[in-house]
Amino acid sequence: MDSRQLRYFLAVVEHGSVTRAAEVLFVAQPALSQSLRGLESELGVELFRRVPRGMELTDAGVALLGPARQVMQSSQHADNVVRGIATLEQGWLDVASPPDLAVEPLVSLVARFRARYPGVWVNLIDPGPNADVESLLRNARCEVGVDYLPADDDKLSTYGLGRRRLLLGLPPEASRTQSVNFPIDGLADLPLVAGPRGTAVRDEVERVCAERGFTPRVVVEVEHEHNVYLLVAAGAGAAFLTEPEARRSERRGVRVVRTEPELGHDFGLVFRSGPLSPAARAFVTLATAARTDVIREPPPDERDR
Template structure:
């Protein structure tokens, strides 16, 4: 098998059909289908089941996905190593981050990186609610990401960039609005709008409440937290907000207060501990300019 066959195979996996994969790859559909059949003949197994709505992986196909991504990543690293001398005159950066970090700090970091390396193509990846950046790093879906710290597991290096504090947004006219800051013990009586378990804010709030001897009173659970302030403004409940979300919420009449003690989590750049491609290495260096070297911690 060759890298072209594996690239075609992964495109069909990611897009669910030969037609869509052919469009994305800018190749003729018959040529892509022929390449897949040749790969299946070479391996002696069927990789896909042809179904009315597209393609489904067989057990053999599922087994090939991981190794195929590893091969493509190795091929990309070799290609980009050749470009290193030319000062990143091309290449690709796969960058993973959860949605609540995708605006701040990702927007500024990507803009700074693109200004320095305008010919590098950047692909932003959302890990989804059932995964995290470290999992994508170990599966070779990406080489670098920005995530909340600490990250668990092996073969991952983290470099702290800053701290994301959380403020409590209360609906307009809420009887729980304090004169100054709100003691965290009072969370037991406040209905909350929050993301599902496994998200950074939910985990932080539940861990804090457990330490105080109670469970948070969750009344609305939302898959995507970046518009949660709209539910607060409408009176559905209170919610923990980032500084940027708190500014938007305050303009809609939400009472934004500090808690005592204040909640928050560190965030930073995470990357694989093995050799990085030139693009990934350049992004890590650009993102961590001015940050102390001892912030890099193997996990």
Template sequence: MDVRQLQYFLAIVDRGGFNRAASALYVSQPSLSQAVRALERDLGSELFHRIGRRAVLTEAGRALIEPAREAVRSLETARASVAAVHELREGRLDVASMPSQAVEPLTSLVSAFSRRYPGVSVAINAAFTSRDVIDMVRTGAVELGLLASAGPLSDREVVSHALGRQRFVLVVPADGPFAGRRAVECRELAGQRLIVGQSGTGMRAYVDALREQGIEFAVAVETEHRVSLMPLVLAGVGLAVVTDSWRDLAGRLGARVLDIEPENTLDIALVARRGILSPAAAAFVTAATSAADS
């Protein structure tokens, strides 16, 4: 028994006879009849009563329909899986990310993905706000986007996959204020010189909210270039309020990272355009959501 015989059997069932099935399959009727007879010999039972030009299912034939369909579907799934793996031997995946999320979790996600699919090139596109990310995904400029938002996203424009949360922290130079501390109350930022992001970012929204609460501070630098954050902090220009995606990098560079109390967080999400994704994008989403669930 082979799957081709099962496909022929199902074609006869679905088309209502040998002639129509042979035409649909682009095979001759004798070849089709021969394949069905071979299947019947393998099973030890007749599948059809041949009544003139009609083919009427026997009881054994009716019993075979569902297992045959399941076997054919399984083979199609297996072929699709193999094809996807083959396609992922090479290719390109375009991802947009906000700067802080490009530090983490994007670094870990791309690292794991690249180890599994080394032939796929990942292109990371800069997006400064969550709106930028959504627009790039929605318009097809990229397939996937990584962003932070103050709350869960609507799925009206893109499909969103939650990856967790990141809290706000304060990055200070080694010889800066709050020595020996692991945490700082948000009200203690009063009077400090802060390095902040541009409007539209979660970082900026957070410090603006502090000011609305009556916590007065000086803006030392407003920057769109997050790569400048750590050099500016280490140079003593100011303190940076960032998400804890920066924690490990800041520590390796010699800065200190303090939790800001009370805890305030951003939701991190991977967003995808609607419809069928490329094999690379689908694999990336699966890996990212699996990691978030583990």
């Protein structure tokens, strides 16, 4: 049996005759009668008795009445859920991001998204030390992430949102006569605190130093990069900090200087190529509309809208 047959069955029960049910349903009476006969044949029982006043339920018809109503209610609920997800009245969205980008820009993007789509539940995912945003996207753990660019996987779509500048934090005992522009070559003799290899800041520092023919002196390696500025403040070494970290560290006496040349990296959206769910597509649209510094062309998914 299918939901159409059950809908016809319930309509005849409610209106008392095939003729009246057909009128209400806007279907031809022969088609409705054929559907009912098909349902009875499939079940192997008669559901109605034909009486002068119309149609009466048999015992089998009475037994079917409750389950039929439950099926139609469940079908209506499923339809409402799907429509709600499609119209973003409800649904969910998984967004992955490394911890430093989860502060900004992700916090403001999610707040703006929630204000516009309050019925959508948002789950923020930290990839952790044994994964990254791109692997979560490839494994379908999420549809969209905020990450450093460029993406290693050319099958993923990206959209630049801005550039994160890196500043050099020097321990409090560092000379206050140090120029505000620290030469990159000076890193060769400077003890550094850094995250492990494979993290965005560490890789950027090593790349720039390698171009100048030396390896940076990392004396303390920290798994969780958000603790780096605390070690700088304690005098364990110097470190490259994002601007929010630099502001926090200055309150602890850290000397913050720019480098020459300046270090930094682009960040933006990374998402699966091809069709996105309504919530993910809306998040991409909102984020690209709110970008602060465009560094790529619009995402390919926008061509499908």
